[in-house]
Amino acid sequence: MNELRFRDVSVRFGGRRRGVTAVDRVDLTVPAGAVVGLVGESGSGKSTLARAAVGLAPLAGGAVLLDGRPLPRTPGRHGVQMVFQDPYSSLDPRMTVGASIAEAAPRGGNTTAEVARLLDLVELAPERAAQYPAQLSGGQRQRVALARALAARPDVIIADEITSALDVSIQGTVLNLVRDLQRRLSLSMLFISHNLAVVRYVSDLLAVMYLGRIVECGPVDDVLGDPQHPYTRQLLASAPRPGGIPTALTGAEATLDSAEPGDPHHPPPGCRFHPRCPVGPLVLPGRDDCRDTEPDGAQRRHQAACHYAAHASEQHNTRSTP
Template sequence: MSELVFDSVSVRYGGRRGLTAVDGVSLTVPAGKVVGLVGESGSGKSTLARAAVGLSPVSAGRVLLGGVDVRKLPRRRPLQMVFQDPYSSLNPRMTIGESIAEAMPRGTDRRAEVARLLELVNLDPERATHLPGQLSGGQRQRVALARALAGRPEALIADEITSALDVSVQGAVLNLVRSVQRQFDLSMLFISHNLAVIRYLSDFVAVMYLGRIVEAGPAAQVLTDPQHPYTRDLLDAAPSAHKPLFDLDPGATADAEPPDPHHPPAGCRYHPRCPVGPLVRSDREICLRADPAEDAAPRKHAAACHFSESEGHEPAISQGASV
């Protein structure tokens, strides 16, 4: 196991006038722990993950694994990724066994190792001769996990790996991921928009908005005592046993469309949607001009909010929340 560190990572497309999809993100995945990364679509979560494995260009900063820049790691990196769509992440012309064996180091008894890995992810080893088209979505995602493990990783990134699956199989896949992570003591960045899933799997939680981390800390603390208004809005929007699925506040500013990521707002990036910001509190003009991310470190959960510690709020999600 190794610590995975994002050190002031930025990902920019299209030059100076292009899009900064990830903007100066610093985040640590401690060795052997799971960090859940949550945020709405377009917040930059998947781009950050792809940057770690070399699929998106790192414009600034570094991604370190065990203190080594991942760009200097060997071709068969000890950092692997499981992608969101199980239907496009496997080569349809390669058998399951060939896809898994492709990621193995040289000198491995490939047939025996493929069988072992398939059993590990609760698939019959005889599936090794099948093509991806003969498998269900849940089975394909298990194969994708086996292929990632074939590279003998020290760290694993899982990007929305259950969002494309039927609800009936999501729980089984999540249980498998948790079991594998503990068995191999993997460092894991687990990306999801589902807060129940994040709570189920994660030791730590990081909340991402418009390319930046706006709050991060131990999962139990962030999910029960959120400091950033965006985190609280995400938790308030999550369905629970105590409120209807569509019980939304029609006056909530968070219902507004997110700002254009090509032209992020000055000051606090969340202020155009913030329910406790300058749109509803005229005395909070500082949010319009000063970036709270610049002095976030001393605040609880390093919240990128000028008023994070002045807002009273009830615990948002119970310790017993489960998938």
Template sequence: MSELRFEGVTVRYGRALTAVDGVDLTVPSGQVVGLVGESGSGKSTLARAAVGLAELAGGRILLDGVPLRDRRPLQMVFQDPYSSLDPRMTIGDSIAEAAAKGPRGARRDEVARLLELVGLDADRASTYPGALSGGQRQRVAIARALAGRPEVLIADEITSALDVSIQGTVLNLVRTLQRELRLSMLFISHNLAVVRYVSDIVAVMYLGRIVEAGPARDVLGNPQHPYTKELLAAAPRRGSTSLPPPDEALRLVADAEPADPHHPPAGCRFHPRCPIGPLIRTDREHCLTLDPTTEADHRLHRAACHHAAGVLRAVGSNPPVLKELKEDLQ
């Protein structure tokens, strides 16, 4: 088991787009961190930076306190099982290619072991990807990732391209493997219900920044950032057949234009869509200019919101600061 840590990580595409902006995030040893956010929030870019597929413009990524350089004991399972496997290679060859070098017989045994580990018959090794279903291909992709004996596994939207009937099976497999192999895992999804199912810790990402993070039960049971609350409200619920009537404030911000990631808003990046922000409350114009991430460490779940409801009790070591924060939140 190993700890993966992002410190001030920034990733840019050209000069115009900062896809990840100063992200601090820790994947503790042996735990699952669920990273959630809508498309374009920077989740996949952060994952690609971890495995060396996206160049850092700033910050660093550490494994057990040591910066990642050429040696990257991380493996990634990608979103699309139909494009992540070479159609010209048997699935056994694809898995063997990622496994440690050794005698042919030993590698064949390792392929059989990995296939059985992900719930596939060992005799499938001679099968080509085109003969497999999407769920089976994703199992093969997981087996190939495990062949590299990773210390950290990154799963990027691994169920979003699958039928709903298959998603639960793959999620159960991932959760079982993580526990049995005691892997550290960064699990990425836009679906908060999926993240809630597999994660010990939840981090919420919006326009390249982490806006809330903490233990899954705490964040989902007592969300501090309005964006997290919005994601929770949109998550499907068992037995629900209809959407609840929209809140008046949500109705007012529903028509707001999505922020342009090439030109993110000043101040709080969520303010153009925020149901408790300046679009609704004229007394909150400071959200237009003041960046809430600068004081996030003093708020519950490190919430990047000037009006988060909670304040970390640990700040009590500096009573004047705590008093000012409480006054700001009133």
């Protein structure tokens, strides 16, 4: 199966009075053989959720399940492997490429042949095994990091902003490689990025995260084609269009878009997005439930945690229609 599921997962740092809940009661499923994209602003909790999956962030509540079985709460889980944003810092500069990959592979077998196979899988020549990370380009180092993750023969790969540290000229080749590997190996993958175009290219499903919670989730074309949550629409509006120009915002939307994200140490009550929401209580009367009551995403194919998702979607579609 190879299904990864976050069940009511919370991650908290610090003490009870001064601590921060970086991930708050998240439910998210990465289906077997599918790619789930995870987007959100910096500080929304995306990377913390990823680290919780591989045992690098302690759970304050809930469980991470692989095929229905809880994963051990220790680093080094072979069933779930993570590829980090910076390929140089994720590789030991004192170890050769071959040694780094071999270290992650299961014991036994022909290590030299396995390293060569994995390098070929990520489209690197076997001779690279004798080189050190400093002798490689950023794109080549990220390929080595992918090979190292695959060496553990994982059921699930978590890719955390793996192209954001690379030159634009080589991001496309790495994305093509990721998509090809996922399809050839039938991997389940959680793909984290702030770039919506990248997420659309590689993902089957999309989850949107804000202040530690998932606010919208569904098939990627549905979420990006007909966003239900105001925060998702804000992310889409701020994304550059062809020519590098974001969609212009006017009136209340422009004012609220410039507002700072909520403080994760003291998140707003009710809907966490309501102080920035263009269809919320600061703009429209009669919506005090946004201040007081936490919305719950309905369990349907495309869900959004918003009291007025349907109304907001209609308003968005009306503005978008020429």
